[in-house]
Amino acid sequence: MLQKRIKVDTAHITLGMFVAQLDRSWLETPFIERGFVVAQSDQIGLLRKFCNYVYIDVERSALPEKDILSAHQQSAAVRDPFSETFIVQRRALRVDRSVRGFFKFLRRLNPVGRG
Structure with missing residues (x-):
């Protein structure tokens, strides 16, 4: 069975x-x-x-x-809207950190005023 x-x-x-x-x-x-x-x-x-x-x-x-x-x-x-909101916020923070890191990398490659 x-x-x-x-x-x-x-x-x-x-x-x-x-x-x-x-x-x-x-x-x-x-x-x-x-x-x-x-x-x-x-x-x-x-x-x-x-x-x-x-x-x-x-x-x-x-x-x-x-x-x-x-x-x-x-x-x-x-559906628990709090948990869904929390997940979206965590993803947004990860994207924000990635973008900030990418721009720091670009500034190191070509610093303003040295170009």
Whole structure:
């Protein structure tokens, strides 16, 4: 039997979902078991603290598949504008540094007043 796993943002995790895989190594988290049913709200808090998304095993979850698919669709629809803005700003800073470095290089090749 083939496992059906669905990627879900940790903001949409609910009790009864079976977390089959994380977005990072299990060793980087406080979870002892590799794969578990979310049975307590504390587990949801830890998942949100350590992960951005997880993979839910539909077959092993206590929830109907439609509820898990709904959480998946909500995850796909929601984007974090702060993180996207942060990424764009970091790229802009890299470009700015590159351009400044290039102009410093050009000035060393042909200093003003020596030409």
